Amino acid sequence: MVKVPNGRGTGAGEEAILEATRDLLAEKGLQGLSMRVVAERVGVSATAIYHYFENKDALIGAVVQSGFQRFGEYIQQGMASHPKGSIERVRAVGEAYLRFALENQSYFRVLFSLQHPHPHTLDDLPEGGGYGLLRQTVVDAMDAGTMRTIDPDLMVMFLWSLTHGLLTISMSCRIDDCPEFGKESVAQTPLDLFHAFGPLVREGITGPAAAPAAAEDKIVEGGR
């Protein structure tokens, strides 16, 4: 049998449920997401969902999967904007990471929730949850000589940690109504901070290359 369209009811089946769940997640966040509310939006009773998903966790898990899919698209788009092997491409991947998180905050909060770690491993995610893409970008840059050649996995973890940490710290403060997080002297938005990190990432925290002379009074770096 080849899955005939619809026996009867109103709901368009699994995809309709997923879509409603995605929308509700984006609108109300994880708190405002209950089986009954999802069902109401789809136009079925709450228990109908259990014909498609084992339980609420599985439903959210499916949404998480598609969230990582979209995440991967952001990353790939970032990569496409700069030539292979360039350090700019590496930075663009980071920027895409930021863009995804900021434009899909409710998603991001669930994908990287500290509470119920959903997929459990990187390997059962599309593109390894973006890991594979970033890794390839890093390897290319090393091959091209634009980046120090070390264990690529170490480099990936370094860049990923930095970017992810920046985001999660920002979001722990509700990002918008937390003016204290970015102090006056420093860039305010995560994206500004990300750019301001540039010299530190390239040259390290001890100082540029060798010459302290290069470090005139304030390197604060305007960013854009």
Added chain:
Amino acid sequence: MVKVPNGRGTGAGEEAILEATRDLLAEKGLQGLSMRVVAERVGVSATAIYHYFENKDALIGAVVQSGFQRFGEYIQQGMASHPKGSIERVRAVGEAYLRFALENQSYFRVLFSLQHPHPHTLDDLPEGGGYGLLRQTVVDAMDAGTMRTIDPDLMVMFLWSLTHGLLTISMSCRIDDCPEFGKESVAQTPLDLFHAFGPLVREGITGPAAAPAAAEDKIVEGGR
């Protein structure tokens, strides 16, 4: 009136409730924490808690506060182990951060939850949630010349992001049953990774201070 010990019952009041909540959080995590369970452990009815805390959120908020207190103690202990102004002290603060997170995982997951950001700003936390301590450490290092002199808040955000990101990425994978996260070639535990980051943090991702003539190489970045 000066708060006479106990009118009557068994429970030792507010502190008993807090202690039970802390314990349950450490044992079962946030999921396993309900008003009724807390009450049962204390030996009172669920509604008794509402005489001390406005609601569940307030209760957890109080626990979060004391969690940050303990967090600050870890940081201070890390600082105390190395001389002021040394780069080792900066690293020790990061290590203390890791130690706290790994030894108090359930706590950490709540303190930095992406779901319900509890304290909302750094300023109404003891020690600014550790920010103040790290900042002082950084300023000392800059004064001593062991660290590049830039906007200290920028430096703090850099170091904090890196460490925090490393932790949250690890913990998104349940840390223990996620062997994939640390690939074979790379250090396995977050602490190992933290140490492995050392050269990258000090010298940057472009390479060790080999590059002599300042920045002709690939400093294309800068802005845009």
Added chain:
DNA sequence: CCGTTAACCTAACGGCGTTAACCTACAAGA
């Protein structure tokens, strides 16, 4: 002794995830 009040209690409400049991339209096989 009396009033106040802190520190509890029980009962209940509405919402949650989930299970059990039932229904019904349709496709396919006999």
Added chain:
DNA sequence: TCTTGTAGGTTAACGCCGTTAGGTTAACGG
């Protein structure tokens, strides 16, 4: 054509949950 299987639902209910309302008790201050 009739039977049967099944996909796609339904309602009712269970046991949790956070929270509210309202009552009770015991110690204290005056």
